[in-house]
Amino acid sequence: MIDAQQAPLLSIENLVVTFDTPGHGPAVDGASLDVRGGEVVGLVGSSGAGKSLTALAVLGLLPPSARVTQGSIRFAGVDVLKADQETLRRLRGQEVGTVFQDPLSALHPCMPVGAQVIEGLAWNRGSRLARERGTAAALLRDVGLPDPDVWSSRYPHEWSGGMRQRALMATALAQDPSLLIVDEPTTALDVTTQAQLLELLRGLQADRGMAVLLITHDLGVVAELADRLYVMDAGRVVESGSVGDVFDHARHPATRFLVRGRVPSRDATHRRSRTESPTLGKTLDVHAVVAPPGDAGLGVDTTAGEAPALEVQDLSVRFGGTRAVASVDLLIREGGALGLVGESGCGKSTIARAIVGLEAGATGRIRVDGRDVLTASPSELRKIRRIVQVVWQDPHASLNPRRSVGWAVARPLRVHRLIGRTKARLRARELLERVGLPGFYASRRPHELSGGERQRVAIARALALQPRLLVLDEPFSALDAALRAGLLQLLDELRRELGVAYLLISHDLSVVRAIVETVAVAYLGRVVEQGRATTVFSRPAHPYTQALFSATPVDHPRDRGSAARIILDGEVPSAARRPSGCAFRTRCWKAQTACVERVPDLLSHLDADHAVACLFPGAEGEADILRPGSLPHEGAAPYNR
Amino acid sequence: MSDVRREATPEHARVSILRGSSDGGTRSAAVGALLAGGTLALGISAPWVSPFDPLAIVGPSLSPPSLQHLLGTDALGRDLWSGIVWGARASWLIGLTTALMTAAIGVLVGIASGLRGGRTDHVLMRVTEFFQALPRFFLVILVLAMFGAGMDRVVLVLALTSWTGLARVVRSEVMSLREHDFVAAARAAGATELQVAVGEILPNVLPVVTVLFGLTVGRVMLIEASLSFLGLGDPSVVSWGALAGQGQAFLRSAWWLATFPGAAIAASVLGLNLLGDALNERWATGE
Numbered sequence: 001m002i003d004a005q006q007a008p009l010l011s012i013e014n015l016v017v018t019f020d021t022p023g024h025g026p027a028v029d030g031a032s033l034d035v036r037g038g039e040v041v042g043l044v045g046s047s048g049a050g051k052s053l054t055a056l057a058v059l060g061l062l063p064p065s066a067r068v069t070q071g072s073i074r075f076a077g078v079d080v081l082k083a084d085q086e087t088l089r090r091l092r093g094q095e096v097g098t099v100f101q102d103p104l105s106a107l108h109p110c111m112p113v114g115a116q117v118i119e120g121l122a123w124n125r126g127s128r129l130a131r132e133r134g135t136a137a138a139l140l141r142d143v144g145l146p147d148p149d150v151w152s153s154r155y156p157h158e159w160s161g162g163m164r165q166r167a168l169m170a171t172a173l174a175q176d177p178s179l180l181i182v183d184e185p186t187t188a189l190d191v192t193t194q195a196q197l198l199e200l201l202r203g204l205q206a207d208r209g210m211a212v213l214l215i216t217h218d219l220g221v222v223a224e225l226a227d228r229l230y231v232m233d234a235g236r237v238v239e240s241g242s243v244g245d246v247f248d249h250a251r252h253p254a255t256r257f258l259v260r261g262r263v264p265s266r267d268a269t270h271r272r273s274r275t276e277s278p279t280l281g282k283t284l285d286v287h288a289v290v291a292p293p294g295d296a297g298l299g300v301d302t303t304a305g306e307a308p309a310l311e312v313q314d315l316s317v318r319f320g321g322t323r324a325v326a327s328v329d330l331l332i333r334e335g336g337a338l339g340l341v342g343e344s345g346c347g348k349s350t351i352a353r354a355i356v357g358l359e360a361g362a363t364g365r366i367r368v369d370g371r372d373v374l375t376a377s378p379s380e381l382r383k384i385r386r387i388v389q390v391v392w393q394d395p396h397a398s399l400n401p402r403r404s405v406g407w408a409v410a411r412p413l414r415v416h417r418l419i420g421r422t423k424a425r426l427r428a429r430e431l432l433e434r435v436g437l438p439g440f441y442a443s444r445r446p447h448e449l450s451g452g453e454r455q456r457v458a459i460a461r462a463l464a465l466q467p468r469l470l471v472l473d474e475p476f477s478a479l480d481a482a483l484r485a486g487l488l489q490l491l492d493e494l495r496r497e498l499g500v501a502y503l504l505i506s507h508d509l510s511v512v513r514a515i516v517e518t519v520a521v522a523y524l525g526r527v528v529e530q531g532r533a534t535t536v537f538s539r540p541a542h543p544y545t546q547a548l549f550s551a552t553p554v555d556h557p558r559d560r561g562s563a564a565r566i567i568l569d570g571e572v573p574s575a576a577r578r579p580s581g582c583a584f585r586t587r588c589w590k591a592q593t594a595c596v597e598r599v600p601d602l603l604s605h606l607d608a609d610h611a612v613a614c615l616f617p618g619a620e621g622e623a624d625i626l627r628p629g630s631l632p633h634e635g636a637a638p639y640n641r
Numbered sequence: 642m643s644d645v646r647r648e649a650t651p652e653h654a655r656v657s658i659l660r661g662s663s664d665g666g667t668r669s670a671a672v673g674a675l676l677a678g679g680t681l682a683l684g685i686s687a688p689w690v691s692p693f694d695p696l697a698i699v700g701p702s703l704s705p706p707s708l709q710h711l712l713g714t715d716a717l718g719r720d721l722w723s724g725i726v727w728g729a730r731a732s733w734l735i736g737l738t739t740a741l742m743t744a745a746i747g748v749l750v751g752i753a754s755g756l757r758g759g760r761t762d763h764v765l766m767r768v769t770e771f772f773q774a775l776p777r778f779f780l781v782i783l784v785l786a787m788f789g790a791g792m793d794r795v796v797l798v799l800a801l802t803s804w805t806g807l808a809r810v811v812r813s814e815v816m817s818l819r820e821h822d823f824v825a826a827a828r829a830a831g832a833t834e835l836q837v838a839v840g841e842i843l844p845n846v847l848p849v850v851t852v853l854f855g856l857t858v859g860r861v862m863l864i865e866a867s868l869s870f871l872g873l874g875d876p877s878v879v880s881w882g883a884l885a886g887q888g889q890a891f892l893r894s895a896w897w898l899a900t901f902p903g904a905a906i907a908a909s910v911l912g913l914n915l916l917g918d919a920l921n922e923r924w925a926t927g928e
Contacts, residue, residue: 353825356828356829358825358828358829378833381831382831382833383831385828385829385830385831386831388829389829389830390825390826390829392822392825392826393822394822397821397822397823398821398822398823398825398826399823399826400823400827400840400841400844400845401823401845402844402845402847403840403841403844408823411827411830411832411840412830412831415827415830415831415832415833415836415840416831458826461826461830465830
């Protein structure tokens with residue numbers, strides 16, 4: 001399908017890009033790569049490896065302080081570096097389409113999205129705006145937007161992230177480009193939405209036969225889509241080849257780092273066995289167990305008797321008239337680990353905040369180490385907050401920018417007046433060293449640290465009070481895949497040594513799989529499935545769980561297409577407009593009238609440790625048979641494979 | 642580890658790009674610091690750099706600037722240079738004390754209002770509006786007319802009527818800060834409201850408070866000068882406004898009398914404004 005002898009469409013040779021700032025080496029340092037017509041090329045690397053700069057150089061859109069000092073870029077016979085502005089402009093609009101990472105900042109906030117697509121068309125064709133209306137609608141339909149006529153007149157903030165990314169793709173495709181550059185196209189999106197977009201990209205590429213340069217830090221995305229792969233590290237291309245080769249025989253450390261960063265998912269839950277915590281000398285449960293309410297005996301561990309570290313019963317959280325969390329039950333035993341999985345809007349973070357008593361609208365019962373959080377007086381709450389600690393999602397936002405790292409780490413100790421100033425300084429250094437950071441980092445400010453280091457600092461801070469329960473709210477989402485493995489290992493170690501119980505909140509199944517014994521899957525504020533991780537991962541029974549698992553990118557290109565993929569319709573609805581009955585029914589291929597009428601209870605399914613809230617829970621294997629496109633129901637799949 | 646560190650590079654590069662564009666900012670900061678710092682230093686060192694007692698008759702009346710009297714003398718034969726030096730002391734003293742009180746009240750009200758929200762915010766903001774609606778200049782004149790001239794009451798009235806803007810700015814800053822995860826993190830670690838306010842919020846509002854502090858000093862200097870110019874100041878205190886006001890009568894015959902005090906006021910206020918703007922820009926672009 002791809003002619004190896006054919007002259008490359010895009011050819012970058014020995015490209016060097018430097019910033020004007022003195023003291024920094026070149027940001028791109030002699031990178032060479034080829035993209036031939038009709039092939040999908042992945043450009044992979046950690047953030048700061050020079051991927052995006054390379055792409056920007058192709059478009060002649062480098063930031064003003066960056067300059068190409070060496071090398072050549074040829075696109076379809078045109079020397080891009082020597083071309084004049086007019087040629088470049090034509091190139092960008094008509095030959096090369098681009099989709100940038102952040103669809104919200106790429107769209108003008110004060111202009112209807114449709115008008116922006118039309119505007120792009122008109123600029124490139126030199127035609128009247130009105131004439132392009134039909135073309136724009138057709139394009140939006142091509143990228144899988146269900147109702148372009150309605151949505152065109154709405155503004156970007158009314159569009160969901162996935163839809164915005166589709167709109168950008170429509171603009172990029174307007175001129176039938178021969179090369180499409182996509183920069184981290186799915187990083188900001190939910191897993192099920194990512195699966196939709198990758199599917200869309202695959203379809204568009206096949207239909208139009210265009211070449212795609214796919215820039216990403218996520219090897220899973222590359223494993224799904226790319227034919228060939230270049231790995232960049234510190235401005236250089238360090239490895240290249242066909243996807244299969246690179247995955248199987250990664251030679252360069254950077255590549256291996258990235259490949260390893262994808263957490264090996266199989267068997268991870270089986271390998272752990274814990275007996276004693278060396279530091280605390282306490283015997284711990286091996287499993288944490290989830291006990292749904294009103295079903296005595298279900299999920300109760302035989303070793304029960306010890307007080308649970310966290311007990312959540314019938315938790316609901318309201319924001320005004322909106323219910324963000326609806327009757328959630330969770331239970332974590334001392335030293336256990338529960339994974340709470342779900343996409344945006346499922347109420348994960350709200351639950352985390354409620355557990356530490358930060359949600360005023362919470363009702364129900366939350367007991368941490370036997371103490372009730374929701375009815376606690378301020379002084380009781382302070383005591384509870386010594387037992388439970390949170391690692392927040394965004395390490396950039398969770399550290400005070402004007403305080404040193406050491407101050408931040410020792411802060412919980414100082415807040416509770418447990419320690420003097422000098423001792424606090426020493427303790428901060430110890431804690432930093434505990435999480436693998438040098439002690440002298442204590443005097444640094446957060447902005448001097450990388451994202452991974454900051455998250456380590458956040459973990460060190462959370463450990464300062466030696467909590468019994470650690471709530472980890474998407475601890476890896478701000479980090480490169482490559483940095484995750486290290487932090488996961490750290491968490492696992494800490495748990496073994498300190499006997500801390502974890503509530504791990506994440507949308508990333510591979511992360512959850514590697515660390516927890518029990519899993520709860522949430523959708524729009526309700527838990528739809530929970531049980532032992534081994535059971536849930538091997539036999540997901542709720543359609544949403546099945547879709548979520550199926551949406552996770554493959555670990556290796558050889559698995560591409562090995563299992564039929566469930567692509568859901570649309571995106572998670574807003575909690576303010578929760579569908580009646582089962583909230584998932586609007587996207588579910590099994591939905592029937594009964595699902596509209598009643599909210600399914602969380603009931604045990606097949607196995608006492610496994611509970612599902614679905615009227616038609618599916619057995620394993622069903623995911624392979626049922627596909628949304630194959631079933632006649634309203635609002636069928638917006639596009640076909 | 643080396644990969645981890647490299648991640649930070651482009652961010653740093655971006656920051657320095659922004660810095661590059663604010664080169665003018667650095668220059669205006671230097672000019673501002675020179676002007677404001679110069680007059681402040683003059684005021685502090687008044688006893689040593691003023692050759693004469695500013696209220697004593699030490700030379701011929703209305704003598705133009707000369708080596709004997711650097712900036713000339715007034716109608717009574719008092720040395721103008723000495724007057725300006727001591728005037729700097731008076732202007733800065735009144736400016737700084739007023740601004741300090743203003744900042745204290747403003748930060749207190751702003752943080753309480755922004756952090757607590759709800760009813761506290763509602764009540765405090767109505768109070769703020771009340772003080773904001775008071776005609777400041779008129780109030781000062783009224784107080785001076787009722788209780789006689791005096792620096793102390795000028796400072797008090799100005800401080801009581803100047804904190805509102807600062808409180809509002811701090812409040813809005815705090816309202817956005819309190820949504821940050823690091824505030825939630827502090828609360829979740831068991832910090833009390835006071836610990837959150839002092840430990841987390843305060844260091845983050847200090848930049849904006851510093852900027853406004855400088856601007857307030859400048860504004861108060863101007864008001865004080867206007868009051869003294871109108872003859873409402875304390876006659877026993879030499880101030881720039883009073884000097885300019887007295888010199889005004891001799892604008893045609895002795896130009897130096899109104900010009901130099903006026904220039905001193907202008908230089909100080911301009912310096913403070915430049916400094917404030919430059920600091921603001923520096924902090925707005927991140928660190």
